[in-house]
Amino acid sequence: MGLSEPRVRAVLDEIAAEQARVDAVEQPKLLEEVRARTTPWTPEELVAACGSGYYAAPAAIGRLLYATVRAMRPTTVIEFGTAYGFSTIHIAAALRDNGFGRVITTELHGGKAEAAWRNIQRAGVSDHVGMLVGEASRTLTTVPGPVDLLYLDGWVDFYLDVLRTVEPKLRPGALVHADDTLKFADGARAYLDHVRDPANGYVSTAIADGQGLELSSYVGAP
Numbered sequence: 001m002g003l004s005e006p007r008v009r010a011v012l013d014e015i016a017a018e019q020a021r022v023d024a025v026e027q028p029k030l031l032e033e034v035r036a037r038t039t040p041w042t043p044e045e046l047v048a049a050c051g052s053g054y055y056a057a058p059a060a061i062g063r064l065l066y067a068t069v070r071a072m073r074p075t076t077v078i079e080f081g082t083a084y085g086f087s088t089i090h091i092a093a094a095l096r097d098n099g100f101g102r103v104i105t106t107e108l109h110g111g112k113a114e115a116a117w118r119n120i121q122r123a124g125v126s127d128h129v130g131m132l133v134g135e136a137s138r139t140l141t142t143v144p145g146p147v148d149l150l151y152l153d154g155w156v157d158f159y160l161d162v163l164r165t166v167e168p169k170l171r172p173g174a175l176v177h178a179d180d181t182l183k184f185a186d187g188a189r190a191y192l193d194h195v196r197d198p199a200n201g202y203v204s205t206a207i208a209d210g211q212g213l214e215l216s217s218y219v220g221a222p
Helices: 006-036 043-050 059-072 086-098 110-122 136-142 156-169 185-195
Strands: 076-080 102-107 129-133 147-152 170-179 202-207 213-218
Touching: 006 086, 006 110, 059 086, 059 147, 059 170, 076 086, 076 136, 076 156, 086 102, 086 110, 102 110, 102 136, 110 129, 129 136, 136 156, 147 156, 156 170, 156 185, 170 185, 185 202, 185 213
Parallel strands: 076 102, 076 147, 102 129, 147 170
Antiparallel strands: 170 213, 202 213
């Protein structure tokens, strides 16, 4: 089936087109607000700040996720930051094509979660998706392990909190994919310090894709 399956392709193209239209206006506003910020964000404040934008992963990241899931053949994938379901659909389409597996995705913005679920259903991949609505470091405590792949594409300031929630459930060899680590470098610093310290049980490398991509394999705490 792949990403060219008509239902999948139609929904992905629709989300990408709307993202290009909306984010051309909304992303500069968000970046200006981020640069002006002098105090830490709360999850609720960030949801409000990002509420009018799409901020989906680039198409190349979507294809990377699809290829990774096809190759890894994971049983359980966790995604932090559903937005409108762009990356979720890429992951779920790969799980469908593998013939098994589930992605558990979590989103704090209720309106985006509802829209994402409609997109996931229209793409025909809902059988491979579970959605949690709420603050991720709380909702993800309910997800059983082992976890094969953790995809981080919410707000970078909270990557470390989410990782620490999921970390006890990561199987040895699990992949952790973190986006936007260069784009929002200040917020990502604590997370990067954690995964780049071998004492924490990771082998990690940065990939310069314009936004920042950190790929880490959990090899197990010493």
